[in-house]
Amino acid sequence: MKQIALYGKGGIGKSTTSANLSAALSGRGLSVLQIGCDPKRDSTRMLMQGRFIPTVMDLVRVRGEAAISLPDVVFTGFNGIRCVEAGGPEPGVGCAGRGIIATFQILEKFGALEGDVIVYDVLGDVVCGGFAMPMREGYAQEIYLVTSGELMSLYAANNICKAVQRLASRAKSKCRLGGVICNAKGQPREEELVAEFARRVNSAMIQYIPRDHIVQQAEVNRQTVIEYSPGSAQAEYYRSLAQRIMENTRMTIPTPLEIDDLESLAREFI
């Protein structure tokens, strides 16, 4: 079983990329489980015909943990992909990070973490220990960073490198950086910049995904690009991403950049 996690700045397109990746993986005949680890709970929408599925934390809150079972939290969407949303507290109260930890414990208890591939789609930044949960022992061993060429997006990706580096230094940790996915904004020389960033943090750009209006068209139709327009060039990029991830064997401990180095790197490609 392959377990991968996508991390990156909020709004960079992690959920879009995750959903299309899961759709492409399922097209290869693989059994896929996608877990949204963000209280905003919109990771799996495009795999569920636009539906916001009940979250694990919603069910815990309303029914209590004792009264829920596996079928209550796992929903089958496009092409048999199993979808889970962790959910969390209302904005501004409680502890969302603890909610992620509790969700993982519940999914473990149910034996839900199975299949050929598990895709964890995680909140924009590793703000506390809870959001590092998918990187811990027994869960995702391959981390993929989603970033554009914008400085703030690279900055967030660099921060996540720090978390991966820290976790990788633990004795039993198998967590490694699998690569950088460039989800382009359409800046000039963006692909070169992200590729160079990936090289400097001791990794590689595994896929360049150009900006394409078809992504928005698919979303307003509540579908992934793979489902909405399987013959499109954009769908081919996602299928390529899926293939490269399945074939990827280069797992590294990242070397995050100092902020000055990151800024001068960005300046080189302006």
Added chain:
Amino acid sequence: MTSNPLPVNSSRLGGCTLTGAISVTSHVRDAVTIIHGPKGCSHHNVSLLHASWLDNDHALLPELVSTGLSETEVIFGGEELLRQAIRHASGHEVRAIFVLSTCIVDTIGDDVVAVCSEEYGVPVIPVPTAGFLGGTFHDGVNNALIALAATAMPCQKDRGINIIGEMNLEYEVEENYAEIARLLSLLGLNVNLRFVHDVTYDQFARLGAAQLNILRSPALVPVGEYLKERFGTPYLPSFPHGLSGTLSFIRSVAGACGIDGQAAASGECRRQEELIAGFADLSHAPASLEPTHAGTDEILVAEELAAALDLAAGTPENNARLPVSAAIGTAGTRRMLHRWRRAIHA
């Protein structure tokens, strides 16, 4: 070498902020203390209070309620649970409710003050007590005393004296109080309020009536300052320690109250001379002080006493180890002398 500290030496000053606050709020007889946190935080404090109270022949269970915070509230927020606990407590016959916070509640950011400021029909007084913020037992005591003092209004002054911040968990709390009351009576003064020891909530209305506040220890100076600002009451920073400390305490109280304390001090001085004379059998005994668990003031007091008794320096083979503890007033000094006699004649 191991040393076995006397019960009176047990210092809890470094402990949890929460415990310090509970040692205050649990002494308001007609109030309930709600501890907003996991049940263990309450359990350990109930055990501690119960054991301490039993040692002081005070066989009651403290009125503590835990909100019993669980993982569900940690994730989704615990404010509703606290609201329910306050409503539940306010439905019983209580005059006031104290709400104490815990580490996890401040970590997840529950707005305890906001929940407490809603209407429940009884005063609900929040006391910030999350221990992980670095506060000590004493900060908990001070926070609770200041939160309580804030509920009292300034009032007409009279001649009474307030006792501020008694160490409710110390073994000699009643003896020490009795000694202060005795010393005050030598000056014709009475205690107005024990703030806070075995009182009712309505008695706090008299907090501002005292002409002088006497603090149990200098750690309470922030409370003394607060009371001075709120009620204009001056304060003395500590109960008296040892022989000369007791005499200067009498003079300080007299000075602060504008009365002549000369006769009272002379009378007490004679009493102390009789006391020392009664322990003449200890003079020239080979002994040394055992100050392992004592503070600087306590050591100075013990050294003064050792000099008054004319103790001899012992040899390694022949040397009694004399326990040093807080000797409050002349009576506290007498109790320490009895312990010394037991050590020397052991």
